[in-house]
Amino acid sequence: MKLIDLLNETIFAISENKVRSGLTILGIVIGIASVIAMISIGQGATGQIEKSIEGLGSNLLTIMPGSMRTGIMMSARGTAQTLKEEDINVLKPIAGVLSVVPVNQRSFQIVSPTGKNTRTNVIGASAEIFQVREISLESGSFFGENQVRNIERVAVLGKNIANDLFDQENPVGEMIRISGVNFKVVGVAAPKGGAMGAYFDDMAYVPITTMQKVLSKSEYISSILIKVERKDLMSQVQQEATLALAQKHRVDPQNADFSIISQEDILSALNQITNTMTIFLAAIAGISLVVGGIGIMNMMLTSVTERTREIGLRKAVGAKNKEILLQFLSESVVFTFFGGIIGILFGWLISLAISKFANISTSVSLFSVLLAFGVSAVIGISFGYWPAKKAAKLNPIEALRYE
Numbered sequence: 001m002k003l004i005d006l007l008n009e010t011i012f013a014i015s016e017n018k019v020r021s022g023l024t025i026l027g028i029v030i031g032i033a034s035v036i037a038m039i040s041i042g043q044g045a046t047g048q049i050e051k052s053i054e055g056l057g058s059n060l061l062t063i064m065p066g067s068m069r070t071g072i073m074m075s076a077r078g079t080a081q082t083l084k085e086e087d088i089n090v091l092k093p094i095a096g097v098l099s100v101v102p103v104n105q106r107s108f109q110i111v112s113p114t115g116k117n118t119r120t121n122v123i124g125a126s127a128e129i130f131q132v133r134e135i136s137l138e139s140g141s142f143f144g145e146n147q148v149r150n151i152e153r154v155a156v157l158g159k160n161i162a163n164d165l166f167d168q169e170n171p172v173g174e175m176i177r178i179s180g181v182n183f184k185v186v187g188v189a190a191p192k193g194g195a196m197g198a199y200f201d202d203m204a205y206v207p208i209t210t211m212q213k214v215l216s217k218s219e220y221i222s223s224i225l226i227k228v229e230r231k232d233l234m235s236q237v238q239q240e241a242t243l244a245l246a247q248k249h250r251v252d253p254q255n256a257d258f259s260i261i262s263q264e265d266i267l268s269a270l271n272q273i274t275n276t277m278t279i280f281l282a283a284i285a286g287i288s289l290v291v292g293g294i295g296i297m298n299m300m301l302t303s304v305t306e307r308t309r310e311i312g313l314r315k316a317v318g319a320k321n322k323e324i325l326l327q328f329l330s331e332s333v334v335f336t337f338f339g340g341i342i343g344i345l346f347g348w349l350i351s352l353a354i355s356k357f358a359n360i361s362t363s364v365s366l367f368s369v370l371l372a373f374g375v376s377a378v379i380g381i382s383f384g385y386w387p388a389k390k391a392a393k394l395n396p397i398e399a400l401r402y403e
Contacts (some may be wrong), residue, residue, distance in 0.1 A: 010330045013303070022300045023118070027292030028339025029346060029380070032372045034285030036347025039368040041354065042278025044361035046271055059231055060132065061141020061238055061244070062261045063087075063224040077282075082249065082257040085208070090244045091226060096233035097241075099128045102354040104211045104218075108179040110204060112165035120161055122204045122212020131158075132227045135200060140172035140187030144147040148207040153214065160201040174281040178204070179215055233360060234262050289375060293383040296335050300328060300387035308394065316395035325392040333377065340376035344369055 008150045014021045065082040076312035083102075091100045111117040130137075143154045154175065161186075171185045183206065192200040204207065228237050237258050241295060245260075246253040283374050304311070312325060351362040 004072055004331060007330070009327060010334050013307075013327075013331055015147055016365055020299060020330040022188055024292075024295050025094045025335055025339040025342070027295040028289070028336050028376055029292075029343040031285065031289030032340050032343025033346040033350060034288050035372045036344060036364060036368055037354065038281040038285045039278060039361075039371070040347070040351040040362040041360060042274055042281065043107040043363040043365055044351075044355070045274045045278075047361060047363055048144070048185065059228040059234060060263055061226040061228060061241065063153070063226065063241070064259050064261065065220070065222070066259070067155050067258065080320045081218075083221050083224060085212075085221060085247060087203055087224065087248060090248045091224065091241055092150040094237055094240045094244065096237045097226055098229050099132050099225075099227040100125050101128050101132050101227070102208050102221045103129070103223045104208055104220075105214055105222045106211070106216050108215065110161065110165065111177040112171075113175060114166075117166050118161060118164045120158075120202050120204060120213065122155075122206060122211070124206050124208045126208050126217070128227075129205065129225070132225050133200070135192060136190040138188045139170055139183070140375055142187055143205075143207055151209045151213050152207060153181065153183045153210055154186045154207065155183040156205040157185055158189050158199075158201040158203045158205075159191045160199075162188045178206070234264065238262055286375070289379060292339070292377040296332055296380065297387060299335075300332055300384055301390070303331070304328065304387050304391045304394075307391075311391055311394050312396045312398070315394070321392040324394075325388045328388035329381065329384050330401045332388065333380040335384075336376040336380030340373045343376070344372060347372070364376045372381060 018353050061374055063083065071216075078161065085102050088100050088102055091097060106122055106124075107118055107119060108122045108140065109119045110122075127143055127148055129135075130142045140156070142156055143152070147154055155178065157165070157176075165171065165176065166174065170188070172187060174185050176185060189200065206215070207242060208221070212221075226237065226241060228234050242253050242256065245258055246256050249257055251257050314324065348364050351364050354360050355362045
């Protein structure tokens, strides 16, 4: 049998009962669309995580006090205080280190001259914090090392904090009160958005010395940021920093009183979660594909029963078992082929709708399309083979006698 003849017979057989064929295809459409949508959500989440990590700054290591678990979440045990500014001196000489920034973060009430107030995170850090975190300036200036050394009471406001306290007016040169202490606003940071739960536009920045001596009145620091020259040096610097700090603190590196987290650690942990969730959601969506496959098998078995006399007649005039098998198998494959195409289209539209109306990032990749299409083809062959084989094995005499 020629391929064109086989295709014509397949299309004719399918179009004989349009409603039943349409409902059978619908099962595949729903399954494929669900798989595409679920995978696109997972891939979109992965892309959003990577973008969020990059928003923290490139090639960064973060040192936190206390032992930390990095498998799923990053959280110090208790309120450990093990890092001091003197630890900076043992980190700066490490090969590959560009900058070492001490950070002391506290939550304080900030009040403007007009009485408007807000409670937010105030970041005490060295002047390099803006370069390391890749924060740009909208107006005014950043504080410098001289102001850090002189324990000056100056502040740089995030964009949202500036708007909350001064509406749309430029606050540079104005005085604010942080925890009851007067500070002069020297700059406003350009909008940067959020990353990993840190909303830079909702922060205020002051010199680390001012934070320690005036606001927090503590010599301990919340974290240390290490800017590394190149990405390929991250692992080496992380190991050397661990050994150097462990020696400084006189602790075992394997059971240190601090933890060093790289961006790769964070990305790997979060990607593991998103990948697991994507597989889980896709597996649930895949159940509808199996249901659709069962629907195809049911229809093909019904079709074989209804066309028993036709099969007997074909065999009587010389049709071979292989030709009968191919005819019914091709009908099953065509069902999944059309269902796959329509399902991919609907899955793409669903992904766009989720991205637009639910504000959830989605990404439809070629991989997900090929996977869904491949799965639909396998289902068509797998669930259509048994009915096709049953049709091919019919005895022509008994088939012609079938009523």
